Amino acid sequence: MFDILHRVGVKTSLDTVYTALATPEGVAGWWTTDSTGDSKAGGRIRFRFSEHGKDIGGFDMKIVELVPNASVVWEVVEGPGEWVGTKIRFTLKQEGDFAIVLFKHEGWREPVEFMYHCSTKWATFLLSLKSFGETGTGRPAPNDVKISNWH
Amino acid sequence: MFDILHRVGVKTSLDTVYTALATPEGVAGWWTTDSTGDSKAGGRIRFRFSEHGKDIGGFDMKIVELVPNASVVWEVVEGPGEWVGTKIRFTLKQEGDFAIVLFKHEGWREPVEFMYHCSTKWATFLLSLKSFGETGTGRPAPNDVKISNWH
Secondary structure, three states: OEEEEEEEEEOOOHHHHHHHHHOHHHHOOOOEOEEEEOOOOOOEEEEEEEEOOEEEEEEEEEEEEEEOOOEEEEEEEEOOOOOOOOEEEEEEEEEOOEEEEEEEEEEEOOOOHHHHHHHHHHHHHHHHHHHHHHHOOOOOEOOOOOOOOOO | OEEEEEEEEEOOOHHHHHHHHHOHHHHOOOOEOEEEEOOOOOOEEEEEEEEOOEEEEEEEEEEEEEEOOOEEEEEEEEOOOOOOOOEEEEEEEEEOOEEEEEEEEEEEOOOOHHHHHHHHHHHHHHHHHHHHHHHOOOOOEOOOOOOOOOO
C-alpha cells in the first residue's frame, strides 16, 4: 500500500480548522464548492467537481471518524477506481500560533501516475485550506489551482 | 521505504524544463537561489537555504543520472539525516503542449512528520518550477511559499 502525506500549518484556532474539515459547508470553502451531506460519523459526504459548468465527476465518502479538534477520517466509497477503498485522514494539533494539519491519503494499491497527480493537487487544496482558515477565502474547485494538462 | 510523488505539467518545451533541472543555474530559478556546482553525471550540486540572511542548512547532491529531455536523478550525500541516501528523480515527457514532470523523492526510511512537510514543500517548489518554465519567474528560496511554522 502507498500513501500521500502532507503537512500544513494554519495560523488560526484548531476549532476553525476542524469545522472546515468536519462539515460539508466547511469543505466547500477549500476543496470543492459542491460538497453536500452529513456532519456525523457513519454519515456520508458527496463531493462533486465541474468544469465550465459541466460535471466532471467526484467522490462519495463515508465519515469514519470525527474527533473534535483532533481528527477527521473519510473512506472513499464511490469515485475513480484507484480511490475506492482508500482513506483520507486529517490529524490536528496545536503548535504555537498554528493549527497543524497532518494529512494522509492512505491505501493506494499502486503508485500509478494518477497518484502522483493527486499528491500535488492535495497540496494545493491544503494550501487552499490554509488560506480559508487564515483569511476566510480558499480556492475550492472550480476555482482551484491548475497544475497540468490533467487539471 | 517510502516515497514522495508529484506530477506537474509545464506549458513549455521539454528542453526548457530539462535545463531548469540539469544545471545549478536552472535550479536556482525555482528551488533555491543558492544552487552551485556541476552539470554532469558523477558531479555534485550544493543547495543552500537562508532566512533573513542567515544560513539555515541545505543539501549536497551527487548527480546520478542526466538524460537530456528525459530524466535527472540526484542522490543526497549531505543534509538532514532523513534525507541522506534518498534519491530525487525527475522523469520528463511531452503530452500535447505540456512538458510533464513526474517527481519522486524515494527511499525515506520512515514516514516521519518531516516527510509530510517535505512532501508539501516539494509541491510548492514544483509549482515554482512550472511558473519558472512558463513565465521565467519562479519562487525559489528565500522567496518560497511558507506553508507552516516549519517554514
